[in-house]
Amino acid sequence: MGTFHDDMGELHGITVVVSQHDGCTWIGRCHSEDDVEVILHDAELHDPAMSDENAEQWLQRARRFGHWPRVSTIRIPRPQVSSLVRLAEISAS
């Protein structure tokens, strides 16, 4: 049984890492992404100014065990996005 939402784009339902130009990073389940925005569900934010972990440590922990779904939905304006990759593609360090 495949996805129920074949028309939503290849990242729909996939857990992704969204890095921002300001140094913050989101992990969440991608709803959609286009030239305007990236929409994530069940997302968690890493803000280097607010965390004891650096982004790499945080990503490595999430890569192994997953992320905490702290924000139900977040819309990230595309101009703020520096990269968008699948969490599963993050390499172990």
Add this chain to the structure above:
Amino acid sequence: MPYPEELVTPMRRELSDHGVTELKSASEVDEFLGPEGGSALVIINSVCGCAAGGARPGALLALQSEQRPDRAGTVFAGQDTEATQRAREHCSQVPPSSPSMALFQGGELVWFLPRHMIEGRDPQTIAFDIISAFEEHCAPSDA
């Protein structure tokens, strides 16, 4: 809000018809992971077609391997909420995700496969990861 049971039933039976024990209450989860010891796989099932459609056949493939846990059980996220919550409590500090899988040895979590390592992957690839965990944690002792 739970999905209609008639939608979920085939997803339950995909596992339960192949020897995976359905756990529908907290007490059933506790008993399954309880004092009996040994190894146990818990599959956190989900309606998510993006990921669970590969998770179920991947788990069943892995459970055919020579080295496998003593028992396999499943809870259904979003449907059997009490059982799912208790299974997640047994996973202590691991963030909740579904579908996902947890391998226990003597009641202790020894391996976890989060949703993002399932979604978008074919059942054979998922099974390979699970079998690797079985080989590491379910191998018979030399004693």
